[in-house]
Amino acid sequence: MKRFTKMVYKKPEEMVFGRSKFPVSQRWNMQFGAGYVVPEVKVAPVEGSEGSKEKMVAECRNIAQSACERAIAVGLPSFMLEQEHVSHQTNNPEWAAETTRVQAEILEKYYEEYGIRVSLRQTPADIRIEERGLGLRGSDYDNNIEETMEACAANGASDLCIETMGGKALSDYGIARGDIRAILFGIGVLGSIDMEYMWKRIVNICKKYDCRPGGDTDCSQANTAMFMAGGLLDKDVSHTVAALARGMGAARSLVAVECGAVGPLKDCGYENPIVKSISGVPIAMEGKNAVCAHSDLMGNLVCGVTDVWSNESVYHRQEMGGTTPEVWLQATGYEAALMNTALQTGQEEVLRDLYTLTDKYRDPQALILAYDNAHRIGKAIVKYGKDPYLRSRAAALEAGKIINEAVDANKLYLTRFERDSLDNTLKILEDLPADRDQFIDECIRAYSRKVPDFNPKNYEL
Amino acid sequence: MSYNEELEPKIDQDFVAVRYNVELEGPAITPENDPDVQAILPKDEPYRSIARAVLRGDTEESTIKVKEGLNSGIPPMDIINNGLMKGMDAVNELYTKGFYFLPDLMLSGDSMMEGLKESEEALGHKSETKGTVVSFVAEGDPHDIGKNLVVMFLRANGYNAIDLGRDVPNEDVVNAVREYKPLFMTGTALMTTTMTAFPKVVEELEKNGLEVPAIGCGGGAVRKDFIESFPMSVYGVKAYHTPKLADSILKDKKTWKEIRKKYSKIVGEFVPEYD
Numbered sequence: 001m002k003r004f005t006k007m008v009y010k011k012p013e014e015m016v017f018g019r020s021k022f023p024v025s026q027r028w029n030m031q032f033g034a035g036y037v038v039p040e041v042k043v044a045p046v047e048g049s050e051g052s053k054e055k056m057v058a059e060c061r062n063i064a065q066s067a068c069e070r071a072i073a074v075g076l077p078s079f080m081l082e083q084e085h086v087s088h089q090t091n092n093p094e095w096a097a098e099t100t101r102v103q104a105e106i107l108e109k110y111y112e113e114y115g116i117r118v119s120l121r122q123t124p125a126d127i128r129i130e131e132r133g134l135g136l137r138g139s140d141y142d143n144n145i146e147e148t149m150e151a152c153a154a155n156g157a158s159d160l161c162i163e164t165m166g167g168k169a170l171s172d173y174g175i176a177r178g179d180i181r182a183i184l185f186g187i188g189v190l191g192s193i194d195m196e197y198m199w200k201r202i203v204n205i206c207k208k209y210d211c212r213p214g215g216d217t218d219c220s221q222a223n224t225a226m227f228m229a230g231g232l233l234d235k236d237v238s239h240t241v242a243a244l245a246r247g248m249g250a251a252r253s254l255v256a257v258e259c260g261a262v263g264p265l266k267d268c269g270y271e272n273p274i275v276k277s278i279s280g281v282p283i284a285m286e287g288k289n290a291v292c293a294h295s296d297l298m299g300n301l302v303c304g305v306t307d308v309w310s311n312e313s314v315y316h317r318q319e320m321g322g323t324t325p326e327v328w329l330q331a332t333g334y335e336a337a338l339m340n341t342a343l344q345t346g347q348e349e350v351l352r353d354l355y356t357l358t359d360k361y362r363d364p365q366a367l368i369l370a371y372d373n374a375h376r377i378g379k380a381i382v383k384y385g386k387d388p389y390l391r392s393r394a395a396a397l398e399a400g401k402i403i404n405e406a407v408d409a410n411k412l413y414l415t416r417f418e419r420d421s422l423d424n425t426l427k428i429l430e431d432l433p434a435d436r437d438q439f440i441d442e443c444i445r446a447y448s449r450k451v452p453d454f455n456p457k458n459y460e461l
Numbered sequence: 462m463s464y465n466e467e468l469e470p471k472i473d474q475d476f477v478a479v480r481y482n483v484e485l486e487g488p489a490i491t492p493e494n495d496p497d498v499q500a501i502l503p504k505d506e507p508y509r510s511i512a513r514a515v516l517r518g519d520t521e522e523s524t525i526k527v528k529e530g531l532n533s534g535i536p537p538m539d540i541i542n543n544g545l546m547k548g549m550d551a552v553n554e555l556y557t558k559g560f561y562f563l564p565d566l567m568l569s570g571d572s573m574m575e576g577l578k579e580s581e582e583a584l585g586h587k588s589e590t591k592g593t594v595v596s597f598v599a600e601g602d603p604h605d606i607g608k609n610l611v612v613m614f615l616r617a618n619g620y621n622a623i624d625l626g627r628d629v630p631n632e633d634v635v636n637a638v639r640e641y642k643p644l645f646m647t648g649t650a651l652m653t654t655t656m657t658a659f660p661k662v663v664e665e666l667e668k669n670g671l672e673v674p675a676i677g678c679g680g681g682a683v684r685k686d687f688i689e690s691f692p693m694s695v696y697g698v699k700a701y702h703t704p705k706l707a708d709s710i711l712k713d714k715k716t717w718k719e720i721r722k723k724y725s726k727i728v729g730e731f732v733p734e735y736d
Contacts (some may be wrong), residue, residue, distance in 0.1 A: 013463070017724075049689060050601075050654040086654040087601040129603055129628055165603065172606045176613075177571075178564035224606060228563070232482040235556075236563040315653060315682070353464035359468075362478035372465070409470075413483040416561055 001196065001258055005385035008280030015305040016348045017274070021280030025261050026158040027210055028111040030078065030119045032264045033307040037339040038119070039117055039332035040080040040267060040284060040310035041067050043325045046317065051087040053095045060099040063316060063325045064106040070326035071116060076333040077340075078117035080284075081107065082161075082267070090124040090148045091141075097151035100277050104156025108452045121214060123161040123266070124154035130169055136194060136458040141191030143297070144197075156428035159214035160202055161266045166194020169453040170443075171221040174226060178241055180396070181432065182451075185443040186391035187221045187248040188392025189436070190253050194281050199259035215265030215281070216256040223293035226365060227294060239297075240403060240414065243364040244429075247395035250274035250374075251381050251388060252425030257281055257319060265406040267302060267310035272299070273369055274395070276305055277378035288332045292324070298366035301359035304352045305371050309336045361412050361453035364422075368399045393429055400426045490560055492516055497558075498551045507535070508544040511576065514547025518568030520575050523548075527576040532601035537580040541588050545576045549617050556701070563610075572619045578714040583586045590621040592644035592711050594703075595637045598627035599658035607680045609648040610700035618704035620644075631658055639671060645707045646673045647697065651681035667692075674710045675717035677703060685734050695720045698735075702728045 010023050013043035020033025027275065047058035058133060064081055071079050083103060089096045100122055107118040127140050147386045151181055163385040167190030174182025195216055206213045217223075225242040250271035257263075263281035265272045267290075272283035283306055288299030290312035298304075303309065319329045332409075342351040352371070359366040367373060380398035400422060406412035414422070433439050445454050492498055493513065496564070503509050507530040510664065516522035525546070530540050557559035581588055596612050598605045605627040614620035623641055625633060638646065650656040659678045664717040666672065678688045679697035688696040695717050709715040709727045720727060724735040 032584065044653045044682065047653045047657045050657065086652055087603075088654065091601075127601075127603065131626075172609065177562060177567045177604070233485075235561075236565075238562070240700065242549055263693075315684075332499075353468060357464065357468055357472060358477060361474060372463070413480055415486050416481050416489060421564075 003386045004254060004278050004382050004434060006381055007278055007375070007378055009277045009285065009375060009378075012277065012372040013349070015277060015371050015375070016352050017303060018343050018348065020263070020276065020282040020307055020409055022262070022282075024212060024264065024282055026119055026212060028158070029120045030117045030158065033042050034285035036078070037081050037184065037309045037336040037345060038117075039076060039336040040082055040121045040199065040308050041325055041329035041332060042082040042267070042311060042313050042379065043316045043328070044084070044086060044313050045086055046315070050086055053098065056095055057098050058088065058101055058318065061102045061106065064103040065296075066323050067329050067331065068106055070322065070329050071333065072110065074330055074333060076116065076329070079329060079333065080121055082120040082121035082123060082310070084123045084313065085125045085148070087125050087127050090106075090127050093144060093147040094152040096122070096124065096148040099156045100152045100155040100157050106225055111344070119158040120156060121159050121161060122157040123163070124152065126162055126165045126220075130165075130458055131453040131456060134455070141305070146201055146205070149202055151399060152352045153209040153211040154203050155446040158211035158255055160206060161214040161216065162198065162202065162267065163217050163219040163268070164191070164198050165220045166198075166459070167191035168220045168452050170447060172224060173447070174243075175225045175237055175245065178238060178425070180241065180244065180428050181247050181443065182224070182447060183241070184248060184389075184392055184396065184432075185439070185447070187218065187245060187252050189389050189440060189443070190389035190459050191218065191221060191252040192395040195252065195255040196259060199256045199261060199305055201228050203260035213256070213261040215261045215263055215269070216253050217266035217269030218253050218271055219266075219268045220248030222246045223250075226296065228272065229365070231295060231297070233369040234364070237410070238418050240400075240418040240422035241425055242365050243368050243403060244396040244399050244425060246271050247366060247368060247377050247399035249275070250377060251392040251395045254278060254381065257387070258432050262422045264308045265306065268312060269298070270302065270369060273302070273305050273371055274377045274381070277371070277375040277381055279313070282307035282311050286310040286312040289328070289335055292328060292354060297361045297363035298369060299364050300355045303355040309339070316360060335349060351376050359408070362404045364412065364414070364418065366403050367406055367412060373402045389437055389439055390434070397426065398430055400429075482645055492551070492560070495555065495560070496663050501554060502630055503543055505545050507533075508540075508547065511540065511544030512548035512551065514589050515545055515569050515572045516551050518565060519571040520568075520573055523572040524579060525577045527579045531583045536603070536624065537584040538588060540580050541577060545573050545580070546619060550574050553617060553627070554642045566617065567613060570613050577645045587621070587676055591619045592707065593621045593623060593641050594645045594647065594707055595623045595625060595634075595641055595643040597625040597629040597634050599648055599655040600628065600630050600650060601628060601629050601658065602650045602652040602655035604681065605649070607700060608647070611649065611703045614701050614703050614732050615707065618707075620704065620707055626702065630669070631662050631665055634662050635671065636670060638666060638671050639669070643673060645710050646676040647703060648676060648678045649680035650678075650683055653682045656680070656683045656687060659694060660689065663693045674715075675706065677719055689721065693717050694725070698732050
């Protein structure tokens, strides 16, 4: 497997929304990163639809049809429909085959009738339960994921994604306690190992069909830290620790690309600007138009270098402006139209910089994802590119350095909790062993009893 | 010239993004100097040292002090009630005031639990608690950090929290009610399609003639209107509300219907979903 040891983007200012070094083409005349931004919509199946295959198929059909109708009604030139599976879909590959097929048929119909560029992303759920035997490898759950991936690819998915959960038991433990070593072990080491296991199989499946391997996201780990960190006044997780976890998440999510994923990388991967700077693949992002799903402190900034603009997820129900697939596609569609207008008029760098500056000093988590800082973290990662442990640690250290520089320049102010936790975690990170095996041995000894769900055999350790 | 040099200096952040957390931060405190903590911490040894170790989240120290106390012949229940739990009371006080954060609470909880384990070994059986609460993650749902926090908050407040784990079959939840007869129950889910396990659990409980004073349901995509569409349930907003809800059942004999009406009052804060 190749590892990134050099940056594809040599300078941060080369990065901009709607353009990537390695654009991706799909069926239905869709390109990503080829000079325009594509809006995305994603809607969670309504409660009760999991009751039968027929109900789930009807639900997915409804979501796709609603999105297509609104896209035409407001004149969108393109859009991506993503269906994140509920566990019932992934547990029953025949459900996934049928839900994918009906959605693909609807998108194709609209493509043929109106010429609208469309894409169908299918994201099977990571339903593996680590503590049940070798839950991550070769369990029934694991086999169902593989079968479902194939069912989606065979029935019209444009690309496949997943949010892998490897290492989550460790990172959850660490995030709740501010234990940066556990977070690094969970994200940088275990997460990276599990992604490699999962993504080699996904890439092989995609090779058999007209279906692209999209990408992963550190949703289960770095986003857990971000969501628990919450707003400015929340008192659960330090925002500086969450920023460092995000840096590590980039080193981890890069593994999908190293295994052959081509993008657009998954929308909830807030680490994606870093991965784009390293690998040049197109990315999906979410922010201010994902407030229907969750809050963040970088709603504009994450538009800066994205290629797909997503709403993340929303209940399937009616709003005053229509059903949620209609309403939220319209929201992401108008934002993409602004970015595309900037691209068409040569103002993309201005808009990118304005997006970035609105949030850059709102929070340390935003600061490290500003495209220039994302590029710096990318460079720290590729310096140790061959070793997922060392590069994750380097990413976190660089993120800490960026925060400290902004503080020293009186551009960002930290609370005592953020300041103290940053100082403590940076010291721990600096003192960690330079040898991966030594680090792993120490962590297995330290956490096997404290984190009962963790089984080293799931990672072949 | 980069945007940092060209555009950034022109921005007055007061019109763009205000870091209220920094603006409003009060003076630093030393935990043990807080008057309420001083009132809670025991004066006598070894209880004071045990409680202080818990307050600092120092598991090694709390375990050593608990062992020393047990070896000197102090009854394990005294170690638990006068040392470990006093330390946790002080931690809860600081967390409520906003001086302590979740990691402080978790590390102190770990220290308390290790000391408790030592004490219970000496005791030869489980110690008495305020009551039993059963916690589970809905069938089909592997996301358990919310449940883990709930369990930690309950244990930190003196409850015996039975952790059934994640992706728990509805039947196992019903069996746990039969076995433990809990004072309270919590269920968490991240997805719209897994939260449907909650009414199914309630239906099974009713079929089997079982009842729980209340089942607190919460998590990612869980909505209040859905939770209130079936009986026995209460929509839980924050993990740290859980012990307060349990207290309301234990001390004030509140029912699920009453908790729904008085949620904000019970947890003692403004809750947009209820107010």
